[in-house]
Amino acid sequence: MTIRDVPATPVAIMEHRGDPATLGATIQRFIAWRKAANLPPKTNPTFTVWRSERRPASPAEYRIDLCDGTDQPIVAGDQQVRAGEIPGGRCAVLRVVGNTDNLEPAALYLYRQWLPASGEEARDFPIYGQRLSFYPEVPQHEAVADVFLPLK
């Protein structure tokens, strides 16, 4: 667990709204878009912004943003993504190595143990993650992700 001051990062955002069961299809579209736009994970950072709970009361309320860090302008007429930003500021950062499929335990640790005891105050931007290496390009136990809890 570290506290990091992160710079603002411009991103292209593909929003997933609705049933988590269809997230896989959105991820496929996101990967295809990154290939076509020539903004792959090797050169451009990959973020996931969790706007709702992992399992909201109604699946229709599930909201997640898939983000590709780039300062290139988004091509006009591109219906799939929009330009946005991961705002800069202080964050509690928890590194997860292995089994990065499910980052919920890391998020739960930050909210259940760390935040209440820290005296810190969460900032007005959702908890998000950055994927630093990907399965199956690396073995599952070597996949790395950071979970960011924005702080005031």
Place this chain on the structure above:
Amino acid sequence: MTAALHNYHARMQRVLDYIERHLDGDLDLDTVSGVAAFSKFHFHRQFSATFGVSVHSYIQLIRMKRASHQLAYTDAQSVTDIAMDAGYDAPDAFARAFRQRFGQSPSGFRKSPDWELWHAALGPLDKARSKLMQTTFYP
């Protein structure tokens, strides 16, 4: 317990107290998170992490608990009135939610409440409250 943790729990307690006192009001995320100055971008997760139940379920359970008391212990109110009190516009939506929670229809519960099912259904409420209680006792 550290001062930070104590303060955090006191704020969460303030939220529970507010919910309890405003069951007839609008308990949306903006309002409830604002009670103790939590960011609405995180509050739903902070609540679940602290209490083991979502704020949405918690509010529904508390409203259902009150409705079940009104059904079992008073005859003054009709089932329709009780449904409105619990925040439902239509009695059948209330009946569906009630049955889902307690395994009985509201009118069935009024006639002969199955307290065992009722008690089990309200388990998450007791558990949620005990999370803060634990920290206020010193063995």
